[in-house]
Amino acid sequence: MAYFRVLNNQLAKLYSLLNKSENWLILINADPDAMASALALQRLLRYKVKSVHIARINTITRPDNLAMIKKLKIHMRTFEPGMLEKYQKFAIVDSQPHHSPLFKDIPFSVVIDHHPLPHKDNMPLLAEENVYDVRPDYGATSTMLTEYLYHAQIRPGKYIATAIQYGIRTDTGTFGRQTTEVDLRAYHYMIRYADQNLLTQILRSEYFLEWLPYFSKAFEKLRPCGLGQFTYLDDVESPDILVVIADFFLRVYGLKYIVVSGTYDKTAICIFRGSRYNLGELAQKSFSDVGSAGGHKALARAEIPLKLLQSKNKNLRIDFRRKTRKKETHEQIEAILFATLKQNGSAKQLTQ
Numbered sequence: 001m002a003y004f005r006v007l008n009n010q011l012a013k014l015y016s017l018l019n020k021s022e023n024w025l026i027l028i029n030a031d032p033d034a035m036a037s038a039l040a041l042q043r044l045l046r047y048k049v050k051s052v053h054i055a056r057i058n059t060i061t062r063p064d065n066l067a068m069i070k071k072l073k074i075h076m077r078t079f080e081p082g083m084l085e086k087y088q089k090f091a092i093v094d095s096q097p098h099h100s101p102l103f104k105d106i107p108f109s110v111v112i113d114h115h116p117l118p119h120k121d122n123m124p125l126l127a128e129e130n131v132y133d134v135r136p137d138y139g140a141t142s143t144m145l146t147e148y149l150y151h152a153q154i155r156p157g158k159y160i161a162t163a164i165q166y167g168i169r170t171d172t173g174t175f176g177r178q179t180t181e182v183d184l185r186a187y188h189y190m191i192r193y194a195d196q197n198l199l200t201q202i203l204r205s206e207y208f209l210e211w212l213p214y215f216s217k218a219f220e221k222l223r224p225c226g227l228g229q230f231t232y233l234d235d236v237e238s239p240d241i242l243v244v245i246a247d248f249f250l251r252v253y254g255l256k257y258i259v260v261s262g263t264y265d266k267t268a269i270c271i272f273r274g275s276r277y278n279l280g281e282l283a284q285k286s287f288s289d290v291g292s293a294g295g296h297k298a299l300a301r302a303e304i305p306l307k308l309l310q311s312k313n314k315n316l317r318i319d320f321r322r323k324t325r326k327k328e329t330h331e332q333i334e335a336i337l338f339a340t341l342k343q344n345g346s347a348k349q350l351t352q
């Protein structure tokens with residue numbers, strides 16, 4: 001039995017599209033799987049065409065994605081419609097033409113992806129000679145590109161191999177439910193070429209230096225609240241920081257649940273994380289009367305406009321302008337959130 005599915009047809013088709021006089025552009029919505037797939041396709045084309053560049057349509061903000069770009073020396077352009085005229089051929093990986101209006105009018109010659117097939121109205125009108133390889137049963141597009149490299153008898157360099165491993169890990173949630181046997185085989189095949197040190201460095205790039213003061217505040221203000229733990233971070237630059245810190249607390253053994261709260265603009269936000277009690281219900285019971293609140297058992301969120309929070313405590317005097325918001329205002333917001341969550345977070349109130 002072959003190590004990977006036989007690809008003679010697709011590979012022959014791909015090669016028949018290539019010639020030395022054309023410049024290729026690979027378009028992606030950059031995430032680890034997309035970047036790894038683009039690198040692999042770039043490697044497949046590199047010596048058979050005039051030039052091949054990668055362009056992304058999105059901005060990258062996650063620290064692990066930035067670490068991947070830096071450590072694996074990934075060169076990408078930022079997509080602008082004006083750049084299309086410099087290229088004669090276009091490919092898209094880990095995404096499909098109907099996924100973004102930016103892709104819509106580009107005449108793709110190659111589409112390689114693992115997302116669901118489009119509704120027939122969205123089916124791209126690709127000519128017979130083009131490569132259209134969409135396999136929703138694969139956990140990652142990186143796995144598909146591993147098959148192409150293997151059959152093309154290209155030995156991947158360490159940067160491409162490491163990128164593919166990280167792409168597969170990310171899209172399968174580290175070999176969770178989405179994983180298929182072929183994803184594992186591709187990952188295993190790349191072990192001999194990848195650099196495990198680089199992979200570990202990327203995996204560990206979870207936080208930004210600017211986030212650390214929020215961590216120190218979170219630890220400083222952490223205290224028991226009902227059966228769980230609670231912390232309040234005053235004003236935050238973005239609600240995402242509350243999510244990052246709440247996720248961090250999931251690593252603590254014996255913690256029943258965590259509520260990380262803070263104020264963003266004119267809204268108090270609570271992020272709930274845990275695995276034992278129904279936190280969607282806790283969020284709802286606590287705050288659905290004054291804001292939007294809910295979620296799943298293990299992961300929930302509440303957003304309460306400060307104006308409405310006042311209705312929980314008539315004595316609350318809130319300064320709605322962030323710049324002049326005083327320490328006392330935050331103490332009052334924190335006190336209301338804490339009291340409400342404590343009341344609903346007892347053994348009697350919580351359900352499993």
Ligand SMILES: [Mn+2]
Binds near residue numbers: 094171
């Ligand atoms: Mn993917």
